[in-house]
Every structure is written in C-alpha cells, then in structure tokens.
Amino acid sequence: MPTSPAPLPTATSPSPKRSVVRDVAFLRLWCGTTASGLATWALPFVLGLAALERTLPVAELGLLLAARTVGFLAAVPVGGVLADRHSRRAVVFWSGMAAAASAPLLAAGLGRSVALTATAAALAGAGQGACRPAFQAMVAEVVDADRRQQANAAMTLAVRVTTLTGPTLAALLAVLLHVRGLLLGIGLLWLAAALVPGRGTRSAPPAAPPRASFRAEFADGAREARRHPWFVAGLGALTAVIFAGYSATGVALPLVSRDRYDTEAVLAAALTAYTAGALAGALVIARWRPRAQGWAALAALAGYGFAPLSLMLPVHPAVVVAAYVVAGLGIELFNVPWFTATQREVAPDKLARVSSLDFLLSYGLAPVGLALIAPAIDAFGLRPVLGICALICFVAPAAAALTPTARHFARATDNPL
Structure with missing residues (x-):
C-alpha cells in the first residue's frame, strides 16, 4: 500500500x-x-x-x-x-x-x-x-x-581536565x-x-578600507565592549573576584594549611575540590538554562567569596574543602553563560578584540593581586585581609547585577530566552 x-x-x-x-x-x-x-x-x-x-x-x-x-x-x-x-x-x-x-x-x-x-x-x-x-x-x-552554551561548557571542561592532567x-x-x-x-x-x-565559516574578513593602527583597532574593540553595559559590569565583577579570590587561594591557602592545620593535605584537598566543583559546574551548565541567566551567573560568581571566608574562620578542614567546591562550581556557572552571551551579543567582526579585553583585564590583573596580598597580610594580618577579599567577592557581582541589562546578559530590548 x-x-x-x-x-x-x-x-x-x-x-x-x-x-x-x-x-x-x-x-x-x-x-x-x-x-x-x-x-x-x-x-x-x-x-x-x-x-x-x-x-x-x-x-x-x-x-x-x-x-x-x-x-x-x-x-x-x-x-x-x-x-x-x-x-x-x-x-x-x-x-x-x-x-x-x-x-x-x-x-x-x-x-x-x-x-x-x-x-x-x-x-x-x-x-x-x-x-x-x-x-x-x-x-x-x-x-x-543554539548549541554554543553546550560547546562552551565542553571547552571549559577541557580546561579543567587539563589543569589536572x-x-x-x-x-x-x-x-x-x-x-x-x-x-x-x-x-x-x-x-x-x-x-x-x-x-571556520569566516576564513577571511570582508573587504575593508585600509586598516587603522593596532591601537586604533583595539580601541574600536573597547568601544564595542562599552556598547554592552552588562559586559562592562560583568567584566568588572570578574576582574575583582579574580583579583581578590585567586590571591587568597594562591597565597593565603598555603599559609592557612600550614599554620592552622599543620598539614599540606588541606591545600591539596582544597585545590582538588575547586577543580572538581568546576568540572561539575561545566556539566550542569551544559544543559541548564536559567530564565535570568545573567543574575544566575553573577550569583554563582559571588560563590567564590566562600573560599576566603572559610580561610578566615577557625573551621573544620571539611568546611574549607566544601567552600572550594562551591567556588569551583560557581566560576563555571558564570564562565559558560558569560562566553556564550559575548559570542551572541558582540559584533562578529569585533568578537576577538572584545574577548582579548576580557582576558587582559580579568586574568592580566591576577598577578598584581598575588603580588599585593602577601605584603598586605604582613601589614594588617591574615583575617582582616581575607575578610576584605571575601567582601569584594560578594559585593562586586551584586553591584554588577544592578546594571539593567545584566539580568539576561543581553541588550535591554532583547531577551534571548
């Protein structure tokens, strides 16, 4: 038939x-x-x-x-x-x-x-x-x-796996x-x-008039970034968290592991827990689509504040390890929507320059924080410095969330969901 x-x-x-x-x-x-x-x-x-x-x-x-x-x-x-x-x-x-x-x-x-x-x-x-x-x-x-969030999760998963392997x-x-x-x-x-x-699909850029200088073209990318208030606010929050949170991890965590717990096992366990949390975060965000993805991402980023907070207080080592799981989970729940929104919202011919601005500020200032935290601890003591680091990690993402377009990491007229 x-x-x-x-x-x-x-x-x-x-x-x-x-x-x-x-x-x-x-x-x-x-x-x-x-x-x-x-x-x-x-x-x-x-x-x-x-x-x-x-x-x-x-x-x-x-x-x-x-x-x-x-x-x-x-x-x-x-x-x-x-x-x-x-x-x-x-x-x-x-x-x-x-x-x-x-x-x-x-x-x-x-x-x-x-x-x-x-x-x-x-x-x-x-x-x-x-x-x-x-x-x-x-x-x-x-x-x-439609598949970029899954792709970015796979990319960040590779980063975390290579950190270990x-x-x-x-x-x-x-x-x-x-x-x-x-x-x-x-x-x-x-x-x-x-x-x-x-x-890729873009093997070469379209024909264009004579190129400006590198400085002028990078400045053009910076102007494109400023067109997106959510990006400026989110990048400020990310830079602050990396500046304060990574500094606490790089300098204060080894000191606390040695002086408070008298063992290197806490240091090793916390760093392993951070990577495990990040791996879990990448797996979760590959499929999770929160309605207010910007707010959810910034709230997750604020979770890094629990890491310096746990080092500040005389808690059981298991609490420190749990805090680093939360920190790792949060950083990936932020990273993947952040990368995906940047790829979606930024003009394609300026995407690499905006991404380079992201890497330059967020990770470029990390060595400055590492250099400053040890003298600050010597001058003011461990607990006050860690308290300030935790406060920065909590307050910076909260302040970024107040930006009107931060709710969805999108222009005010566009709700990607």
Whole structure:
C-alpha cells in the first residue's frame, strides 16, 4: 500500500539539533584547545622539575615564569586585533607555531643561556596569549547559536581536565624522559594546537578600507565592549573576584594549611575540590538554562567569596574543602553563560578584540593581586585581609547585577530566552 509522505518539520515540531560532540568541526577545535591547555599547564610544572633537578637555578625559574606572563599579556590584545583583521584559523596556526618553536629553544638554553631561555619563555607566553581570543571567537564560527552554551561548557571542561592532567602527565613522563624531552613534548602539543583545528565559516574578513593602527583597532574593540553595559559590569565583577579570590587561594591557602592545620593535605584537598566543583559546574551548565541567566551567573560568581571566608574562620578542614567546591562550581556557572552571551551579543567582526579585553583585564590583573596580598597580610594580618577579599567577592557581582541589562546578559530590548 502506498503511504503518505512524512510531514516536513515545522515551527511546532523542530528537528532535533545534533550534539556538539558529533560535530567534526567543533571536535577539531576542541582537540586543538585541549592540546594548548595541556601545554600551557604543563610548562610551569616542567620548569619546576628542572629547578628540583638543579638543571635550572631557582632565581632563573622565577625569571622564566615572569617572562612567560609578560609575553602572554603583550600578545593578548595583538592576537585579538589580528583575529578580527585576518582569518582566525590563521591566527591560531601562527600563534601555535610560535609557542611550538619556543620549546626547543627552552630545551637548548636550559641551564646554559638565561637570555635564550627568557626569550623562549616570552615566546611561549605570546603564543598562548595570541591564540586565546582566536579560539574563543572560532567557537562562534563553527557552532550555531543554539548549541554554543553546550560547546562552551565542553571547552571549559577541557580546561579543567587539563589543569589536572597536564602536571600529572608531566610527572609520569618525567620518570622516563629528561626535562629537555618533556619540553620537546610540550612543543608537540603546541604543534597539535596549531594544526588540528579546521577552518571556520569566516576564513577571511570582508573587504575593508585600509586598516587603522593596532591601537586604533583595539580601541574600536573597547568601544564595542562599552556598547554592552552588562559586559562592562560583568567584566568588572570578574576582574575583582579574580583579583581578590585567586590571591587568597594562591597565597593565603598555603599559609592557612600550614599554620592552622599543620598539614599540606588541606591545600591539596582544597585545590582538588575547586577543580572538581568546576568540572561539575561545566556539566550542569551544559544543559541548564536559567530564565535570568545573567543574575544566575553573577550569583554563582559571588560563590567564590566562600573560599576566603572559610580561610578566615577557625573551621573544620571539611568546611574549607566544601567552600572550594562551591567556588569551583560557581566560576563555571558564570564562565559558560558569560562566553556564550559575548559570542551572541558582540559584533562578529569585533568578537576577538572584545574577548582579548576580557582576558587582559580579568586574568592580566591576577598577578598584581598575588603580588599585593602577601605584603598586605604582613601589614594588617591574615583575617582582616581575607575578610576584605571575601567582601569584594560578594559585593562586586551584586553591584554588577544592578546594571539593567545584566539580568539576561543581553541588550535591554532583547531577551534571548
């Protein structure tokens, strides 16, 4: 018997969206980002191993890490401009190749030439910094709008996994390989980051009049950011939380673990709990769509305040560990909607520059907080400083939530939900 044809999909019966994990273009981008994350997190650990083996003087270790940070901060705005000016795939390729080239230079100069190793470390940081805004912008190219929250959750999940596995893999391989061999392995990871991602839909920007200077183009990206009050407010809150919260974690947590609990186990457990919370947050936000996504994200970001608060009070170690689970959970419940909203709201031809401004301010000021918190503790005491850090973490997101467009991380006339 003949049968009637199946009805075409309509607005009331939409065809199901394919999961991002089945999207080859996204998987290639995800693998490239994961490789860059492994290389990024492994390098400080490998350099630390070199210091332990006395291949690298401790003073030189600090110099190399500082050079890497300087290279990162210098390259982030340049990478954002280039990724909006040219093909983002090309920016990923050349920044990955630059970071890959730094590995053999580090291996050759280790313990022999401070100038060579410092230059190589700066080059590694520059490659890392230049690829970050390009990777972020490429998500919007290879994934349609309806699946970007799931895609961003997968990307941030990769970051958290590499935070754990990068140093661990380096430690395991150190049993078999010399430090120089590990550095060459990091170079191979950067090669993968450069070569694996495929082309996005925007292989090159449309024809345009002669380009302005880098400074003028970056300023144009800053103006685009200011067009979105929710972005300015959210970035201010994120910068404040990272400045205060990460400083407490980096400096005060080891002190409290040693002096109050007389064991390094609390330090290890808290850092592990933070990563576990972040992994859980990425899994939750891959599918959760709160109605007021901006308010929900900012409330989650404020959860980082429980970390310095737990260090301030004489509580059981389990409370400290639980506070760091909440902090990790909250940071990812903020990050994923934040990235997704930026990709949705910002003009596509300025997305990389706005993303680079995000990375430059939020993570660029973190070293300043780390440098200031130890003298502040010496001058005012541990508990008052931690109290101020907790207050900043709670108040900054609450203040950002008062911005009218912050409720949905969208323009006042647009409710994405």
